[in-house]
Amino acid sequence: AQSVTQLGSHVSVSEGALVLLRCNYSSSVPPYLFWYVQYPNQGLQLLLKYTSAATLVKGINGFEAEFKKSETSFHLTKPSAHMSDAAEYFCAVTDSGNTPLVFGKGTRLSVIA
Amino acid sequence: DTAVSQTPKYLVTQMGNDKSIKCEQNLGHDTMYWYKQDSKKFLKIMFSYNNKELIINETVPNRFSPKSPDKAHLNLHINSLELGDSAVYFCASSLRQGGPYEQYFGPGTRLTVT
Numbered sequence: 001a002q003s004v005t006q007l008g009s010h011v012s013v014s015e016g017a018l019v020l021l022r023c024n025y026s027s028s029v030p031p032y033l034f035w036y037v038q039y040p041n042q043g044l045q046l047l048l049k050y051t052s053a054a055t056l057v058k059g060i061n062g063f064e065a066e067f068k069k070s071e072t073s074f075h076l077t078k079p080s081a082h083m084s085d086a087a088e089y090f091c092a093v094t095d096s097g098n099t100p101l102v103f104g105k106g107t108r109l110s111v112i113a
Numbered sequence: 114d115t116a117v118s119q120t121p122k123y124l125v126t127q128m129g130n131d132k133s134i135k136c137e138q139n140l141g142h143d144t145m146y147w148y149k150q151d152s153k154k155f156l157k158i159m160f161s162y163n164n165k166e167l168i169i170n171e172t173v174p175n176r177f178s179p180k181s182p183d184k185a186h187l188n189l190h191i192n193s194l195e196l197g198d199s200a201v202y203f204c205a206s207s208l209r210q211g212g213p214y215e216q217y218f219g220p221g222t223r224l225t226v227t
Contacts, residue, residue: 032213043117043203043218044156051213088154096212100169103156 002027002093006104014112019063019078021107023091026072031093033074034101035065038088047089050074061085086111116140117219119204125225126194134189134222136204142217144168144210145187147179148203150221156203162187163210191224199226 007022025031032051036044048059055067065076074091091104117138126132138145146169147159160179161169167179176192187204201221207214 034215036218038154041221043220044205044216045218046215049213049215090156094211098168098211100158100161100171101216106154106156108154 002031002095002099002102004091004093004102004104006089006091006107008107009105010108010110012110012112013081015083016080019076019081019085019109021076021089021091021109023065023074023076023104024072025074025091025093027093027095029095031095033065033067034092034094035059035063035074035076036090036092036103038090038106040087044090047076081109081111083111083113085109117204117206117217119202119219119222121222122220123223123225125227127227128194128196130194131190131192132194132224133191134202134204134224136187136189136219138185138204138206138217140206140208140217142206142208143184144207144214145181145184146205146207146216147187147189148205148218150201150203152200160187160189161210168210194224194226196226199224 003026005024034049035047048057050067058064094101144163150156162181165181178190181187204219205216207216
């Protein structure tokens with residue numbers, strides 16, 4: 001069965017600092033990996049996805065993530081945090097079959113002025 | 114134009130009542146989903162429909178019954194509501210099922226059972 005572990009339920013960074021949100025996955029087959037963002041009282045919005053093309057994936061709002069098979073990781077980064085980045089971030093995994101999308105427990109990002 | 118819409122946005126009701134949540138997508142997608150997000154933000158899939166056919170039915174009480182009248186709509190009916198049903202329910206859709214197809218989420222319906 002597939003699973004996702006997001007290390008750190010809450011991450012706090014200063015405005016302008018590097019954002020690093022960690023995601024490790026477990027999958028017996030090549031995975032498809034996603035990062036979604038949820039702003040308060042809203043639905044989830046796709047930030048980026050890995051679909052076995054380039055291992056470094058660029059997404060919206062300056063975010064990017066690198067797929068590392070050897071580490072079974074798909075960490076999300078942004079060079080410089082902005083106040084508007086404060087939100088809940090979810091990593092998710094699925095495969096090419098009918099397997100449902102499995103979400104991690106989420107990481108709440110706070111940005112301090 | 115809203116891609117995935119849900120009604121109502123808020124639903125407050127008493128235990129034992131029956132309620133429905135409606136979902137519509139105007140993206141022309143084949144696959145639609147219902148998710149439940151609990152108070153700790155944990156997101157879990159409940160159902161998945163592909164071209165009006167039930168594909169995924171996770172361990173959900175029989176009191177929950179999805180209905181897909183057509184490819185663009187997936188409604189959720191809940192019978193005999195319980196306190197534990199209080200959560201935010203999200204509808205989502207994707208072009209096809211599984212694999213690399215990203216899911217588009219609705220704004221959510223916050224259900225409060227008193």
